[in-house]
Amino acid sequence: MxxxxxxxxxxxxxxxxxxxxxxxxxxxxxxxxxxxxxxxxxxxxxxxxxxxxxxxxxxxxxxxxxxxxxxxxxxxxxxxxxxxxxxxxxxxxxxxxxxxxxKQTGRQLREVVIRAYKPQVQQTAEGVTVNVQNSIMTQGSSILDVLQRSPGVILDQHNNTISLNGKTGVMVMIDGRLMRMSMDQLITLLGGMSADNIDKIELMNTPPAKYDAEGNAGIINIVTKKNKKRGTNGSITLTGGYGMYEKASAGFNVNHNTSKVNLYGAYSYWHSHDYGGLYATGSENAEIVGGQADFSYTGISKPISNFNDGTVGADIKLDTGTTIGGSVNYWGGGNTNNPHNYGYYLFANAPSLTYNSLFNSSAHLGNAITNFYLEKDLAGKQKIRADFDYLYYNARSQSGSQSSFTDDRGNAAGSADSLYSPMQRSFGNTLIKVLIGKLDYSAQVNKKIKLEAGAKATYSRTAARSAIEDLENGIWVPNTVGAANNFVTYESINAGYFSFNMQLDSATSLVAGARYEYSHNYTDKSADTNFRVDRKLSRLFPSVFFSRKLNDHSSWEASYTERITRPSYSELASYVSYNDPVSVFTGNPLLKPTITRNLKFGYNYHDYLFSLLFSRDDHPILGIQGTTGPVKGVVYLRPENADWQNSITLQATIPVKINDWWDMNYTITGGLRQYKISFTPQPFEKIFVAGSFNFSENFKLKHGISAELSGYYNSPSYSANWRSYSNTILNFGLKKEIGKGNLKLSVTDVFRSGRYQSDVGLLTTDAFNTRVHVIYNTESRLGTIVKLTYYRPFGSTGIKNREKRDSGSGDERSRL
Incomplete structure (x- = not known):
């Protein structure tokens, strides 16, 4: 390195x-x-x-x-x-x-075709845009793979978190629709969706007022390809590959576009057999079975996933100024897994214990989104658009285990009615329904001022049921952690926004706006009355963007924005799910929302991009933390709020063109971060420097052959009481044009470095006196993943006549 x-x-x-x-x-x-x-x-x-x-x-x-x-x-x-x-x-x-x-020649040509190539990374007032189709590695990858290779985005596969510029409070959108689901569910969704039809990824750390104020780290908007050609056309993609196990995907899209009607549809299938290995060594106070113990723990997982994704839609021009349309998207499938967990606990004043468990688990997921819109041009350069969306998400999971938890003499740990029954089962059902209405208005007041305004109403209902049961004397009974939970939460969010886009002079522009949001989140039933929620929040979120063009080659900009991150529905739900004999996963209905203030400066010189972001987060939401709970001695793994977090982040994108056949692109993101924690027995503060480095080398060779070498490096960093080690990934891609199509070979993690390491308990002593070293090996650590993809477009070509659409469900889907 x-x-x-x-x-x-x-x-x-x-x-x-x-x-x-x-x-x-x-x-x-x-x-x-x-x-x-x-x-x-x-x-x-x-x-x-x-x-x-x-x-x-x-x-x-x-x-x-x-x-x-x-x-x-x-x-x-x-x-x-x-x-x-x-x-x-x-x-x-x-x-x-x-x-x-x-000098003019006086002759005219019948047709001129201009082909241009977008830079791989472009800077905008909101953040940066990554044109992912410039990468050979995109086709045949999942959306999650593409995100992991994007500058400033860090995926922690062990803790199931996605961070943007070092902050985890990020919302993910697909074509302007927020994916309202937990981070675990979101990672499963993105890992099962093909990236073949992805056009670009917008990494917005300071979105303007027209976007929902959700997401303290900003918004990741995944934009799919929009077919703008007249006539009937489309494409097909086929991928096969192997790492430790097999991979396959296939998909097609078709579009029929006339001057009045545009009909479109797409379908993709995704199959992946994966691997994950968790290894932990350390010590903790396992009081429930013997006190302070040194332990080692191994968990091997080999999940098999199969998912389908389909979309159909239409845009119809009723007259020159009126367009109506709608679409239906469904993503669904499931996975099966039979993990094997093994642990050994050595006590100072008690017999050593051995834990051995074989699981069988399955999950079935379904996500449907429907959209209807009406767009109309009014007199005087005015436009109005109405959107109505309905989102439906259903997740059902169940698992069973055969476990032994015995001392060195073969005696069972715990009593017959304890957490350590040899036979256990659990289930979890989550049903989320979201209804959204949105109205947007824009008017060109004069040559220098444009007005935008709008209103949005969102109503959602989430029902979550879960339970863990032990088999005792042939009867399934609730275990000692807690009985079955039936948790229902409701949320309504009403919002309005306005913004003025003013051209102050030929080189200077100002966009000033604000978004007002009123939200009400409440529950109607909980297994614990202490977890009843009835929370209201009313707040104005201002945003100001100032930009000035210095000359034809350079410009600078400054912005100030405020944002919020509300806890996801599953983070608030008081569910309980089994992890191991001394710990369980659960939600935290007492989580507070995060309020963020951002001040950003940016400078562009040709394709060189630089930005500096200052941000302050109050009550940032952290991922899974070990805390105490109702049953003494059991570790409850749940999200918690930190007190605050300050960040100074510098990002630089540097393209280097060596010659006509070799160009490079480098992005460096990093800075100073500081946070305070008070939910541990001893509050503490931490300040550190961390960052990431992304690069790509692109080669245009002869005979229709091109190649790409790309990768990333993530430095060591801290979060709560965790320290994460650095990791580096190097990828290689090769593309060959074949007639109207192409063949692509991708090699992921060439040097098999897909390992995530972390230490728990270095910064302070938690309630269980934990000090643990964790290693998580991904599939590519044991076998480099190689995929071969064939892509071919078909149909007619024509003029562009379809615009990108953004439905009203813009920000809901990330909180499902």
Whole structure:
């Protein structure tokens, strides 16, 4: 890794030794000639060194030019070719050729096709956009795989968390619809969805007022491809692969688009046989079975997942200013798993104990989303849109176990009615229904001011039932942790927003707005009256975005936003599920929402992107923490609130183009973080520096072959009483054009480094005197994952005539 970083630094130093060529292309009247093609040739042999496209203002800029003598050739449809005189480019200097005049030919072409390639990472006022289809690794991957390779996104597969720029309070959207489910359920969903039809990923750490204020870390919006071609067209994708076990996926999409009606549909199937290995060693106070103990624990899991994802929809133009449409999306399937858990506990003043358990578990998940919308253009450059959405999520799981928990003489631990019955079973059912209505209005007040306003109402009902039972004397009875829970929660969120987009001058713009939200969350039944919830929250969330263009190549921006993270429905639910003989998973109905304030500065120079974000979180929600509960000595694993968290985050995206066939892209994200914890016996504060590094090397070879080398590095970091170790992943992809289609080979985790390590109990002493070292090995740690994908488009081509749609359920689905 050290030599790899040194190589990258050398490339940066070498890039600084190159020169630049700039200028402006105009016609004989002085008007710019947009989209002309620039070719930089070496004067000695006329070899083409660089090429570029002129912007819509007629300017061009060519980077990474080695010192020497060159000639510039400019071509454009309808103009005579321009050839410059020989000029010099000095080391580290800029050769400004000034205004170059092109003469018109007087001839017209029937059709001009312009092909452009988007940068892999683009900066926006809200954050950054990753154009994932630029990567060979995308097709054949799951959405979760693609997210894990995105800059600033860290996936912790052991704790099932997704963080953005070091913060875990992130909301995930698909086409503007929030995925309202727990993080465990969300990771299962994204891991079972193919990324073949993903266009881009928007990483928004400071979303504007038109988005829901949910998510203290921001919003990850996964945008699917929108077919804009006239006629009937689509594509098919087939993938097969192997790691330790088999992988397969298949999908197609079809679109029929006329001037009045657009019909579309897509289907994908995903099969994955995976592996996970958990290894833990350490000590804790297992008072319920003997006191302080040294232990070792192993858990091996080999889940098999099968999921289906389908979408059908239509857009209909009733007249030139009115469009109606609707869509139905269903994702569903299930997984089976037969994990084997083994543990050994050594006590100072009690017999040693051995735990051995074989599980059989299954889960069935279903998620349906329906949307209907009406969009109408009004007089005076006004537009109104109404959306009505219904979201349905159903998860059913059950498991059984045959366990032994015995001392070194073969005697069973605990009593006959304890948590350690040789035969146990558990079930969990979650049903979530969400109804959303949304109305948006926009008006171009004048040339410099645009107004946007809207209202949104969300109503949801969540029913969660769960239980653990022991087999005693041939009868299934509730175990000592607690009886079956039947937890129902309701939530209503009413919101309104407005924003003004003002062009202060030709180079300066200001967007100022605010979003008001009133929410009411309450329960009607709980197994414990102490967990009754009746919470109301009313708050205004302001947002201000200021940007200024310095010249044709650079600009800067500043913004201030406020956001909220409400606990997910499952985090609040007082369910109980089995983990091991001394611990259970449960929810926490007493969780508080997180309030966040963000101040951000950004600077762009060509494709170089820099941003600095200051944020303050009050009561950030942490993942699973070991706490005490109703049964003395049992570890209750549940989410908790920290007191506060401060972050200073710097992000830099640096593209480097070596030549026409080799370009690179590097993103560095990191900074200073500080937080305070008070739910432990001894409150404490922690301050540390952490970050991540993403890179991609893209090679365009001959004969329709291209290659990609990509990967990421995550530094050590801290969360609550945990310390996570660093980890590094390197991937490789190869693509070959075959007729109208292509064949792609992807190799994930080339060096088998998919290991996550962490220490628990280093920062303070918890209620169980825990000090544990945890290792989690993913499948790629034991076997590099290799996949082969075939992709082929079909059908007609035509003009673009379908716009991206955003339904009213925008922010609900992430809290299911």
């Amino acid at each position: 050290k030599s790899f970083i040194i190589s990258i630094l050398c490339l940066f130093i070498a890039a600084g030794a190159f020169g630049q060529v700039t200028g402006r292309i105009a016609d004989t009247t002085g008007k710019p000639v947009p989209f002309a093609t620039i070719a930089l040739k070496r004067s000695a042999d006329s070899a083409i060194i660089r090429s570029a496209a002129v912007t819509d203002t007629g300017t061009f800029h060519i980077n990474s030019v080695q010192p020497g003598k060159y000639i510039l050739l400019v071509t454009a449809a309808g103009y005579q070719a321009y050839r410059s005189a020989i000029f010099d480019v000095g080391r580290g200097l800029q050769a400004n050729l000034g205004r170059l005049i092109m």
